[in-house]
Amino acid sequence: xxxxxxxxxxxxxxxxxxxIKVAIDxxxxxxxxxxxxxxxxxxxxxxxxxxxxxxIDELHKHNIKFFLTLxxxxxxxxxxxxxxxxxxxxxxxxxxxxxxxxxxRLKKEFPNVPLHFSTQFGAHNTDDVNYIKSMGGERAILARxxxxxxxxNIRKKTDIELxxxxxxxxxxxxxxLCFFGTLINGGGGNRGKCIITCRDIYSVNxxxxxxxxxxxxxxxxxxxxxxxxxxxxxxxxxxxxxxIATVLEMxx
Numbered sequence: 001x002x003x004x005x006x007x008x009x010x011x012x013x014x015x016x017x018x019x020i021k022v023a024i025d026x027x028x029x030x031x032x033x034x035x036x037x038x039x040x041x042x043x044x045x046x047x048x049x050x051x052x053x054x055x056i057d058e059l060h061k062h063n064i065k066f067f068l069t070l071x072x073x074x075x076x077x078x079x080x081x082x083x084x085x086x087x088x089x090x091x092x093x094x095x096x097x098x099x100x101x102x103x104x105r106l107k108k109e110f111p112n113v114p115l116h117f118s119t120q121f122g123a124h125n126t127d128d129v130n131y132i133k134s135m136g137g138e139r140a141i142l143a144r145x146x147x148x149x150x151x152x153n154i155r156k157k158t159d160i161e162l163x164x165x166x167x168x169x170x171x172x173x174x175x176x177l178c179f180f181g182t183l184i185n186g187g188g189g190n191r192g193k194c195i196i197t198c199r200d201i202y203s204v205n206x207x208x209x210x211x212x213x214x215x216x217x218x219x220x221x222x223x224x225x226x227x228x229x230x231x232x233x234x235x236x237x238x239x240x241x242x243x244i245a246t247v248l249e250m251x252x
Contacts (some may be wrong), residue, residue: 008232010251011067011163012244015046020055022241023064026248031055033094033237038070038082049089056090070106071118073190074099083109091148096141097121098141098190100183109134109183116163119175120190124150126157133160139230144170144217148225161230166219167247168235173214180212198209220250 012028014020023031033055035047047055056066070082079102090111097103098120099159106115115125116139117132124143132140139161142151146164155162173176177190181197198212217235219226226232232251 005184008227008229010247010248011231011233013168013234013236013239014055016241017051017055019104019237019244020058022245022248024059024062026245027252028064028248030093030231031059032067032068032069032071034069035085036071036081038074038078049085053090055094065093066094067094067116069096069118070102071096071098071120074102076101079105086110094138097204103135114200116141116161119143120163122174122177126154129154129160129162133158139163141165141233144175148222151226151229155228163231163233164219164229165217165235166223166226166232166251168239169196170214170217172214220247 004020009029010027010030010249011030012019012023012026014023014031019033020031030076033047035049035052043250074082078100082102083105087109094114094116094118095106095110096118097106098118103115106113115135115137117135119141121128121132121141122143123129123132123140124146129140129142137160139160141163142154142165144165146154151162151164172180178194178198181193181195184197198213198214199210201208202210202211223232234244234247236247
C-alpha cells in the first residue's frame with residue numbers, strides 16, 4: 001500500500017465487464033478499453049457496441065472516465081467505420097490514438113474530445129512530446145522503454161499531460177514496432193495483432209527455454225518518484241480481473 005496520497009490519475013485496463021467492476025470497486029480514476037479491431041489488443045475480448053455504451057454510463061455514475069483505444073495503424077475503410085460509429089454512439093472522455101490520418105479526422109469531427117497519443121506512437125524524447133502538443137494532443141503516453149531519469153527530463157521540458165506505464169508486460173522490441181510476430185505468423189503489433197511470439201519456447205542447440213521473454217514491468221515502488229506525472233497506467237486487458245484488482249489495491 002502506498003502511504004502518501006496520490007494526486008495523479010490511476011488508469012486501469014478493461015476488455016470485459018468484470019474489468020469494469022474491478023475498476024469501480026478499487027477506485028480507479030479512469031479506464032481504457034477498445035471495441036472491434038480498432039485497437040492494439042485485438043486478442044482481448046473487447047467490448048460489444050451495447051457494452052461500450054453501457055460501461056460509459058456506468059463509469060460516469062462513479063465519476064470514472066473512459067478512454068477509447070483507437071491505437072493501431074488504420075486503413076481508409078477502418079477510419080470511416082470508426083468515425084461513423086462515434087457519430088452514432090456515446091463519446092468517450094478521450095481518444096487514445098496512433099494513426100496520423102485518424103488523428104486529423106478526430107480533430108475535425110470531435111474537437112472537444114481530448115487526444116491521448118498512445119505508447120504505440122513511440123514518444124521517447126522531448127521533441128516527440130512537443131510535436132504531439134503541436135498536433136493538438138492533450139497527453140503523451142510515454143514509451144515503456146524510458147528510464148526514470150529520461151522521464152524526469154521530458155517532464156521538465158514539456159507542459160502537456162504525461163502518462164506512464166508502471167505495471168504489466170513489456171515488448172521485446174520497441175512498443176508497436178516489433179515485426180517478429182509478423183514474420184513468424186502474421187501477428188503484427190502495430191495492427192493490434194501481437195500474439196506475444198517472444199514468450200514462446202524456443203530451441204538453441206537443443207536447449208529449450210523462453211530465451212526472448214522480457215520480464216513484466218513492476219514500478220509500483222517508484223510511484224513516489226513519478227509524482228509529477230499526470231497519469232499512472234496499468235497494462236492488462238488480457239489479464240485476469242483478480243490480478244488487476246490486486247495491483248489497484250497496492251496503488252490506491
